[in-house]
Amino acid sequence: MPGDVHETRILLIGDIVGKPGRRIVQEMLPGLRESLNLDMVIANAENSAAGSGITPKIFADLRAAGVDLMTLGDHAWKRKDNLEVLDKEPLCLRPHNYPEEAKGAGWSVVETAGGVKVAYIIVLGRVFMDSVACPLRTVDKVLEQLPEDVKIRIIEFHAEATSEKQAAAWHLDGRATAVVGTHTHVLTADARILTEGTGYISDLGMTGPYDGVIGRDSKPVLHKFLTSMHAPFTVAENNAHLCGVLLSVDPDTGRLSSIRAVDIAESEDGRFSHEVIQGPESSN
Secondary structure, eight states, X not given: OOOOTTOEEEEEEOEEBHHHHHHHHHHHHHHHHHHTTXXXXXXXXXXXXXXXXXXXXXXXXXXXXXXXXXXOOTTTTSOHHHHHHHHHOTTEEOOXXXXXXXXXXXEEEEEXXXXXXXXXXXXXXXXTSOOOSOHHHHXXXXXXXXXXXXXXXXXXXXXXXXXHHHHHHHHHTTTOSEEEEESSXXXXXXOEXXXXXXXXXXXXXXEEEOSSBTXXXXXXXXXXXXXXXXXXXXXXXXXXXXXXXXXXXXXXXXXXXXXXXXXXXXXXXXXXXXXXXXXXXXXX
């Protein structure tokens, strides 16, 4: 799928969960970088270490597989390893609306091999999440200080509520290349370009095992729901998918030409149907 020479193609990968998620990224991504003519790959990796957090080795392995930039969300402080990665690796971000004293950074400008600059910002939602600074005003401040030559500007909105994510997209419409949701682990069917040109999807989905409950083995999750008793939530094993979106962007303007959902199953038996009825069939 060759792209236009003037087009920058960016793959955004949804929450990588555990060993199955890491495995499918390592198996699929090198080939995808070539077949999709990718200029950059950005992934949420906050669940990559046994379902919660990241380690220095996992960071290095995902970088070697072709991930250019990684993010952590509300699990940013769940493991000591996270702090080591955030302290040493500028290509791993945590939500920018945590207090300034928190370890790590919440946004960065990275360049493609061709020299195209991409600003990436991650913020945490506030509905059913941690008490943090306003994500909308936080992004506003970053956009105000970005250099004029950074045309591609992507915001990852790590949040529980779809209403909060959608509101953020409308707030940023025309000022951001794309606003993408993460955290809920379900690839949504609402990828679109808003009226002023900003791309949007409520959630990039999960890159990990789908024969379970949002990446966890279903048995302990059901035990928790049925009894209210604590049970360790182990990562599921089967039916891994690589999910996210592919952005096609004009590097000179930062304007999005297309946003397309990506869902690649590890095996044909695990594929989902994404057929959508959009209206009456034409008789012509």
